[in-house]
Amino acid sequence: MSTITRILNRYKNRRTYNKKEFVDKIVRVIFMMSTILSASFIIIIIIFISLKGLTPFVTSNSGIGSVNIISFLTGNVWLTGTAFQSSLYSIGFIIVNTLFIAFLSLLISMPVGVLTALFIAKIASRRISEFLRIVVELLASIPSIVYGLFGSGVILIFVYNLAEAFGIQSRGGNSVLATVLVLALMTLPTITAISEVSIRSVNKDIEQGSLALGATRTQTNFKVILMSAKSGIFASAILGIGRALGEATAVSLVAGNSKSGPSLGVFDITSTLTSTMLEGLKETTGIDYDIRFSVGLVLMVVILLTNLILNYIKKKVGSIDVK
Amino acid sequence: MLNKRNIIDIIYQVITYLAASVGVIALSMIIFFVFSNGLKLLNFGLLVNDYHAEFYNGGIDDPIFTFSHRPISLDDKVFYSQKWGIGLVDSKDREGNPIIIIEYISGDSPLLEIYDKNNEESKEIIGIDKGFLVSKISYYDKNTSLTMYGAESMINDIESTNEIREIVFSSLGGGIRGSIITTLYLISITIIIALPIGISTAIYLNEFSSKNRLTSLLRSLIETLTGVPSIIFGLLGLAVFVPLTIRFSEATSANIVSGSLTLSVILLPIIIKSTEESLKVVPDSFRSASLALGANHTQTTLKVVLPSAFPGIMTGTLLAIGRIIGESAALIFAIGTAVKDDISIFGKSTTLSVHIWSLMKDEPANIELASTIAIVILLIVLTLNIIVKLISKRFIKEF
Numbered sequence: 001m002s003t004i005t006r007i008l009n010r011y012k013n014r015r016t017y018n019k020k021e022f023v024d025k026i027v028r029v030i031f032m033m034s035t036i037l038s039a040s041f042i043i044i045i046i047i048f049i050s051l052k053g054l055t056p057f058v059t060s061n062s063g064i065g066s067v068n069i070i071s072f073l074t075g076n077v078w079l080t081g082t083a084f085q086s087s088l089y090s091i092g093f094i095i096v097n098t099l100f101i102a103f104l105s106l107l108i109s110m111p112v113g114v115l116t117a118l119f120i121a122k123i124a125s126r127r128i129s130e131f132l133r134i135v136v137e138l139l140a141s142i143p144s145i146v147y148g149l150f151g152s153g154v155i156l157i158f159v160y161n162l163a164e165a166f167g168i169q170s171r172g173g174n175s176v177l178a179t180v181l182v183l184a185l186m187t188l189p190t191i192t193a194i195s196e197v198s199i200r201s202v203n204k205d206i207e208q209g210s211l212a213l214g215a216t217r218t219q220t221n222f223k224v225i226l227m228s229a230k231s232g233i234f235a236s237a238i239l240g241i242g243r244a245l246g247e248a249t250a251v252s253l254v255a256g257n258s259k260s261g262p263s264l265g266v267f268d269i270t271s272t273l274t275s276t277m278l279e280g281l282k283e284t285t286g287i288d289y290d291i292r293f294s295v296g297l298v299l300m301v302v303i304l305l306t307n308l309i310l311n312y313i314k315k316k317v318g319s320i321d322v323k
Numbered sequence: 324m325l326n327k328r329n330i331i332d333i334i335y336q337v338i339t340y341l342a343a344s345v346g347v348i349a350l351s352m353i354i355f356f357v358f359s360n361g362l363k364l365l366n367f368g369l370l371v372n373d374y375h376a377e378f379y380n381g382g383i384d385d386p387i388f389t390f391s392h393r394p395i396s397l398d399d400k401v402f403y404s405q406k407w408g409i410g411l412v413d414s415k416d417r418e419g420n421p422i423i424i425i426e427y428i429s430g431d432s433p434l435l436e437i438y439d440k441n442n443e444e445s446k447e448i449i450g451i452d453k454g455f456l457v458s459k460i461s462y463y464d465k466n467t468s469l470t471m472y473g474a475e476s477m478i479n480d481i482e483s484t485n486e487i488r489e490i491v492f493s494s495l496g497g498g499i500r501g502s503i504i505t506t507l508y509l510i511s512i513t514i515i516i517a518l519p520i521g522i523s524t525a526i527y528l529n530e531f532s533s534k535n536r537l538t539s540l541l542r543s544l545i546e547t548l549t550g551v552p553s554i555i556f557g558l559l560g561l562a563v564f565v566p567l568t569i570r571f572s573e574a575t576s577a578n579i580v581s582g583s584l585t586l587s588v589i590l591l592p593i594i595i596k597s598t599e600e601s602l603k604v605v606p607d608s609f610r611s612a613s614l615a616l617g618a619n620h621t622q623t624t625l626k627v628v629l630p631s632a633f634p635g636i637m638t639g640t641l642l643a644i645g646r647i648i649g650e651s652a653a654l655i656f657a658i659g660t661a662v663k664d665d666i667s668i669f670g671k672s673t674t675l676s677v678h679i680w681s682l683m684k685d686e687p688a689n690i691e692l693a694s695t696i697a698i699v700i701l702l703i704v705l706t707l708n709i710i711v712k713l714i715s716k717r718f719i720k721e722f
Contacts, residue, residue: 020619027621031527038524038595039544041588045555048562115342123339135346141708142353143649145676146697150353152683153360153690185349192346218332221339246552248652249676253683274554278655296558303552 046300053297055290056089067287072294077260078276089291091276091298093261098272098302100264101176101251102244105183109240112184113191114226114233120192121199122221133196140189148250151182156254163267170267174256177266182250187240194239198232199225234314238307245303248274273299357701361694368454369695372498373664376456379449380440381490386433394427401426402478408432409481411457411474416497423457423474425492440489451492459491499696501664505579505672509658510647512583512668513590514640520587521594522629522636528595529602530624549592553653560585560657574669582658582674589653590643597642601635602628638711645707648700651676675700 056067067089075090116136120129156173159181163170202225210224211217226233256269257279263270271279277292277299389408397403401410408429416422428434428451438446460481461467468480481487524545532538564581568574574581605628613623654674660681663672673681675696682693 020621024620027624028527028531031523031531034520034523035527035532035541035545038520038591039541041559041591042544042547042551044563045551045559049555049558052558052562112342112345115339116346119339119343123336124343132343132346135350137708137712138705139346139350141645141649141704143651143676143700143704145649145651145679146353146357146701149679149683149690149693149697150356152688153694154352154356188346188349216328216332218335219328222335242550242552246554248552248554249655249680253680274552274652277554277558278652293558293562296555299552300555303550307550 049293049296049300052290052293054294056287056294067291067294073298076262078271079259089287089294091273091295093263094271094273094276094295095298095302096262097176097258097270098245098274098299099306100262101179101183101270101272102241102306104176104180105187105244106237106241108180108184109187109191110237113188113236113240114195116188116192117195117199118221118226121196122225136189136192139185140193144186144247144250147182147186148253150185151178151250151254155181159267166267168267171256171269174254174269175267176263176270178254179251179270179272180266182254183244183247186247186250187243190243191236191240194236195229195233198229198235201232202228230317231314234310234317238310238314241306241310242303245306246274246299248278251275252278273302354701357694357697360691361696361698364691364695365698368495369498370503370699371500372495374496374498374501374662375664376496377494379437379492381437381449381451381492382440383433383437383487383490386436386485386487388433389429389431391429391431394429397427402474403427404478404482407434407481409434409478411478413474421470421473423470423477424495425451425453425455425457428453434490437490451490454495455492456495457490457492459489461488461490462486463488497692499675499678499692499699501662501666502673502675502678502696503699504666505658505663506648506674508579508666508668509583509586509674510644512580513586513647514643516583517587517590517594517643518636518640521591521639522598524591525595525598525602526624526629529599530628531620545592545595548588549596553589553650554656556585556589557653557656559588560653564657568669572669576671577657577659578670579658579666579668579672582654585653585657586647586650589650590646593643593646594636594639597639598632598636601632601638604635605631634714634717638714641707641711641714645704648674648703649676650674651680655680 057069057072058066060066071088071090072092073090073095074092075088076093077088077090078094079088116132120132120136124132155178158173159175159178160170160173162177163173163175206224206228207220210220215223251272252275255271255275257275258269258271261268261270273295277295386407388406390405391408393403393405393410397410398412401412403410409425409432410427411423412426414422414424434451435448437449437451439449457477458470459467460477462480462484463486464484465480468477528538528542532541560581561577564584565577568578568581568584569576572578572580609627609631610623613627614620618626654677658673658677659671660673660677661671662678662681663670666672679693679696679700682689682696
């Protein structure tokens, strides 16, 4: 508010009082304040989630005892505190599960998405690529809960039957594989859309140079265009993995919520950071409630670190250009 | 003749074609799955009915019989009692259990005089209506007729008696009216909060701000919001907005307002981005012309630039509405999962997406109703997307 008074004073002291300029200043301040408000939310998020998330580690949690931060981050069993009267929460295995699942889902959605992008940008006729672009947009606009519904209605049954064919009794299909498939489906439109833009922006000279040297269309597409667009493709992977790590509701419907792990077999039930946060929502106070924020805090750190590492790799990879 | 290179090329090409078809297959499978499971439940009644069935124990004294004739319009499957003026039909509920539905009730039926047996003194008339389920009718002089014996036997029983001791019936339930109303409330409150803040932020960033470090810091802070997963916003709602609304209103738990506040934060980057994009497209000649005519910066922005940017703001709003309807993870925390029929903005209730989630988390999961809600969501979201496309197409043509 002091800004307003300062401006007011300045205009009072002036002899020529310009009303229009004064209004400009006021409006500017109002707009600036709403900008500061918009920008402050990320800080509010970080402060509040850190405060709440660190509580279980420093307080006695009404007699249960404080959670040991090292065993929390490295352990392999998750016990709900109030039920077992213990502070033995550990999410080490859940962190491994989350990264493992995100990585596997990217392993599926990356090739499919990039090839779809290549097809849209370079191979398909105009009408087909227009159609495919609409399909990708629609896939991107489908809410995650519908993917979850599809996952538990179709993918779970598919995985259950597949496991049975291998002679494994899966728990209703809830498994690593089902989660990976749902996430791959959800990250596909993101990866396709961004890769397509980067493939489209590859310099025409490089492409024509390759063709002129006698390379076939397909060779050019795969060895020249995809290579030149790899920085953008990498960016799409970063966005994709961000979505895979943060996705909650769809995953919670197909993961199966394991309490110990890590689950590395494709037909084992699993749990991710997000699905753990959504478990047992009935608690509204106490450590079972606070620990959600700790998991959220870890999730944010995991996403941040993954992004930093991938961006670092992207810089390394992107600097080697195909000339 | 095919040489090695051609064969490799063909293999690569086939792989590309297969990859490109995955998206199409996935989309058609999702749509087919949702529609094939949900379409049979989708009707107008579902959209306007309560979710929780209301049970009544009705009693009736000294009935005056009607003997009004069976209406010709009534289907052959309906069993009709002339004495009581009621038509019953066999049906099945969502779990496949048999139920008996009141298909027709004549205007002078004695059953319209049913009073609430749980409230014997006041003898308040509860009235029975078309669409209710009859689960049990007991008599003084013979065995109780139950749902399991079918509508025909129930009609035969009441046709041959003059007194009914008790009739147990219930409203249909399973409707999604409450969730629809909550979603609508949520959309309007969120837009009312987020739109002014978002638009003025975009105006500041694009029209007023000078290029300095503070501006770029503000900009990058806002951009960081886009990368935050929605479940984290849910935690924000739980930690900040829910306590805030409990403190300053009659709310006792997560409520529509706390949900709206949380969603506003999620939507801010979307609204800011699309508004800014459209502000950027407005030609600088507009601004110069307005300023040259003597308008000040504020007038130029609000009366010249902003109206030209209207389509962009419109698309941003529509995308935001789509996001509100689809959002689930954040709202599970920020608004709660309790499905309610009486909606107030500071009370518990839930949106369509969260309704799907709680239906799927139940044991056993109710895939049919969940798919029906998913159809409603998909239709709205896909329509919004098409409108956005049309608007942006026209918008691009304009400049």
